[in-house]
Structures are given as structure tokens and as C-alpha cells.
Amino acid sequence: MARRAQRSPEAVLRGTPDPDFRQERSRRSYQALLDAAAELFAEHGYDAVGTPEIAQRAGVSVGTFYRYFDDKHEVYLEIMRRTIATAYEETIAGLTPERFVGASRTETIARAVDILFDHVLSRPQLTRSFMEMSLRDAAVAELRRAFEQLATQRLAALIAAVTARDVVPDPEAFAYVLHGSAMQAAYGLAVHLVPPALDRDRARAALTAFIERAMFR
Numbered sequence: 134m135a136r137r138a139q140r141s142p143e144a145v146l147r148g149t150p151d152p153d154f155r156q157e158r159s160r161r162s163y164q165a166l167l168d169a170a171a172e173l174f175a176e177h178g179y180d181a182v183g184t185p186e187i188a189q190r191a192g193v194s195v196g197t198f199y200r201y202f203d204d205k206h207e208v209y210l211e212i213m214r215r216t217i218a219t220a221y222e223e224t225i226a227g228l229t230p231e232r233f234v235g236a237s238r239t240e241t242i243a244r245a246v247d248i249l250f251d252h253v254l255s256r257p258q259l260t261r262s263f264m265e266m267s268l269r270d271a272a273v274a275e276l277r278r279a280f281e282q283l284a285t286q287r288l289a290a291l292i293a294a295v296t297a298r299d300v301v302p303d304p305e306a307f308a309y310v311l312h313g314s315a316m317q318a319a320y321g322l323a324v325h326l327v328p329p330a331l332d333r334d335r336a337r338a339a340l341t342a343f344i345e346r347a348m349f350r
Contacts, residue, residue, distance in 0.1 A: 142286075145279035146218045148211065152201055163201050165191040167215075170208045175259035179209060179266055210272055213263055217280045220252040225287050230294040238295075238349065243341045246315065250337055253319040260323040284312045296348050311347065315340060 154160040169190035173182045184205050188198045202208045224245050232241040253260050266273040288308035292301055301307045318340050322333055 140275075140279075142279035142282040145275055146214060146221065146283065148214045148218075162191070162193050162197055165193060166198060166201060166208065167212060170205070171212045171256070171259060174209060174212065174262055175256050178258075178262050179205075206270075206272075209266075210276070212259075213266075213273060213276055216252070216259075216263075217276055220249070221280060221283055224249045224252065225284050228287070228291055230291065233291075233295045239341070239345055242344050243337075246337055246341050246344070249315060250319050250322070250333060253316075253323050254333065257323040260320065264320060281312065281316075285309050288312055292348065300350060301348065307347075311344065314343070 152159070152163060154163065166187060170182070170187045173186055173190055182205060184198050185195055187205065187208065188195045191198075198208075202211075228241070228245060232238070263273065263277070267277040268274070285305070285308045288311060289305040292304040292308055292311075296304070318336055322331075322336060
């Protein structure tokens with residue numbers, strides 16, 4: 134079997150266009166299915182959820198589900214793609230060199246960390262499901278990898294613009310480690326089945342201080 138050509142990170146997160154909704158009721162049904170599926174996957178995990186449960190929670194027929202999605206795997210991927218794309222746009226895409234001038238850099242870093250934590254921790258069970266699925270499902274792993282690649286590229290360009298080379302000799306490698314550290318801190322708080330040893334506010338403050346010190350020591 135021929136291997137599928139590897140897609141760019143932008144193409145992976147862009148996904149496919151929404152269906153052509155000819156009626157507002159159709160658009161609402163589609164969104165209701167996405168919302169219902171996200172709730173159920175968060176509550177029960179991927180394996181325990183079926184298409185009938187998703188349709189019932191959304192208040193539509195199973196036939197309506199299959200009008201928009203081939204199966205639960207497709208709706209799961211769409212939920213995660215939208216979640217990741219939103220996280221990227223709100224936490225990293227908007228970071229520009231101008232926002233790191235003078236005293237404003239601390240506030241900028243703290244705000245980016247806050248948004249990242251809010252995204253990951255708003256639905257910790259869904260985050261846990263995503264992490265688990267990325268280890269056993271190639272399509273979910275592709276989504277996770279695309280986010281990591283785009284984030285690293287964007288951070289590397291930012292770091293190269295705002296830090297001196299004697300402070301950060303290799304912006305790309307630094308960006309990779311920085312992104313991994315931030316995501317691991319947020320994911321670590323979200324995927325614990327028991328309360329973690331460190332509360333969220335202390336983790337946020339420590340991560341903000343770590344990033345600023347590493348970039349501007």
C-alpha cells in the first residue's frame with residue numbers, strides 16, 4: 134500500500150471546509166453534534182462513546198449524524214482539530230516582537246501562559262483523551278505533531294527577533310524545548326487522575342518566570 138504524502142502542519146490544522154449549510158437549522162444541528170460529541174468524549178473517553186449517544190445528546194437523529202460525519206472517529210478529529218487550531222491562534226500566533234518591548238514582556242508572557250493553561254484545563258478529561266489517542270491513533274498524532282511544529286516555528290522566529298545570540302545561540306532548539314516545557318506543565322495538571330502536588334496558580338507563575346528568565350537573562 135502506498136504511503137500517504139505527509140501534509141504540511143498548516144494543511145493538517147486547516148482541515149476541510151464546513152458543510153454547505155443551506156438552512157440555519159442545518160448549521161445548528163452540525164454544531165450541536167460537535168458540542169455533544171466533545172462533552173461525551175470528555176465524560177467517557179473515546180472508546181465508550183457511540184454515534185447513537187452523540188446524536189441523542191445533540192437532539193438529532195442518527196441519520197443526521199451520518200449526513201455530516203462518516204463515523205465517531207471523524208467527529209473526534211474535527212473536535213480536536215478545532216481545539217488545537219484555536220489554541221494556536223490564541224496563544225502563539227499573536228505573539229510578535231513588538232509585544233516584548235520593555236516591561237510589557239512580563240505581562241505578555243504571563244497572558245500567553247494563562248491562555249494556554251485555560252485551553253488545556255478547561256476540559257481536562259478531553260485533554261487526557263487527546264493525549265491518550267495521540268499515542269495510538271495516527272491521525273490524532275498528526276494533529277498533535279502539526280501543532281508542535283507550527284508552535285516551534287513561530288516561537289523560533291520570535292526568539293530570534295527578541296533575544297541576543299549570546300543568550301540563545303540556537304533559537305529553533307530553544308523554541309522546541311520551551312514549547313515542550315510549557316505544554317508538559319499544562320498537560321501535567323490536566324491529566325492527573327488525582328489532584329497534583331502543585332496548584333495551577335503556582336505553576337502558572339513559575340512557568341512565566343522560567344520563560345522570561347530563559348529568554349532575557
